[in-house]
Amino acid sequence: MAYENQPHYVEETEGIKYYCTCGESANKPYCDGSHETQNTGKEPKEVIIQKDRRVGICDCGNTKTSPFCDGSHNS
């Protein structure tokens, strides 16, 4: 499964989240452990969501504000 050229938008709930940064998860935008089984050399990004909110998670791999989309997929 490759990176996609658009973010994943999620109505996120508060708590600790682990977002995929390798592009291989079958449960995007969340890590499913595929980074280990496929030896991607990447690790999930841990984020503490302070309150329920909508987030855009990068899936092109080019963001400079990982794990959040910064619009780099458009450039």
Ligand code: FES
């Ligand atoms: S599956 Fe992609 S970082 Fe874990």
